[in-house]
Amino acid sequence: MQSAVPELAHTHTRPIHWLATATALAGVVALSSVLQPNPATAAQPTGPDTKSAPVTTAAPATTGVDFPLECGPVKALVQKKASGDLDGDGRPETVAVVHCDSAMGTPPDAVYVLTQGAGATTARVVATLVEPRDRLTVTGISVEDGAVLATYLGYSSADVPSCCPDVKDSAKWQWKDKRFIRSTPAGVHSV
Template structure:
C-alpha cells in the first residue's frame, strides 16, 4: 500500500461541534463589546483664556428676565426667540422679541440680546437693545444664523395709521462689529 504525500490533518476537518464553539465565541465577543463602549466624544471649545471647555453652554432662557420695557399693569411677553453665538466667543446668546401683553391690538416689540453670565447661578441679562419699542415696529421671522440676527420689521408710515394694520415692511439684520451691533437694511447700516 502506498502512503499519501499529504498527511491527513485531523484538525483541518470541521465537525458540528467546531461550528457551535465558533458561534459561542462570536456571541460572547459581541455581548462583551456592548458593555464596553467608549465615552461619547465631545468637541472641546477653547474659551477666551485658551482653556478647553468640554461641556456645552446652554443658550439663555428669556422667560423670567426683566426687560427694559414699560408695560404698566400688564406683563411683558416673549413673542419670539432665537439663539446662536453672535460675538464669536463660543457661548450662545438669545435674541428675544418682547412686547407688552395687552390682550388686543399690536403693541410694539422690543428686540433684545441676552447673555448667560459665566459661573453657576447667574441669571440671563439683557446686554443690547436691537429694536426699541419707541420705534413703533413689530418684529417677525426672527432668526439667528452664522452670527447674524435677521428679522422682518412691520411699521407705520404715519401716526394716523392704526396700530392693528402696519403699512410698511422692511427686512433688517444685525451683526456684531467692533464691539457693538451694526444694523443693516439694504445699503444702510447703523450701530446700536
C-alpha cells in the same frame, strides 16, 4: 334569517367590565413609571486615541429676565426667540422679541439680546436692537452665521393708524467693534 356567528358573551358591557379595564390600565401606568430605562448619554468613551469635544453651553433662557420694557400693570411677554453665537466667543446668546401682554390691540415689539455669565442664575439684557417706540411688529426672527435677521411690519408715517401697518421690511444686525451694527435693509415694501 339567523346569523352564522353566535352571539358573543361580551357584547353588552357592564360596570364591572369598566372597573376591570380601569384597574388594569392604572396598573400598567404605575408599572411603567417604576420601570424606566436608563437615561441616554451621548458621551463617547475617552481613551488615549480619542479627543474630548468642547463643552457646549445652553442658550440663555428668557424666564426671569428683567426686560427694560414699561408695561404698567401687565407683564412683558416673549413672543419669539432665536439663539446662536453672535459675538464669536463660542457661547450662544438669545435674541428675544418681547411686548407688553395687552388684552387689546397689537402692542409694539422690542428686540433684546440676552447673555448669561458663568454661574449666573438668570440671563441679562446686553443690547436692544428694536425699541417699542419704533412701533414695529416683528414677524420673524433668526440667527444665521452670527447675525440677527428680522422681518417686521411698520408704518410709513406717524399718521398711519396703529391697527394697520403699511410697511413690510427686514433688518440684519452683526456684532462688530464691540456693538451691534445694523446693515442697510434691501428696501421697504408696502403691505
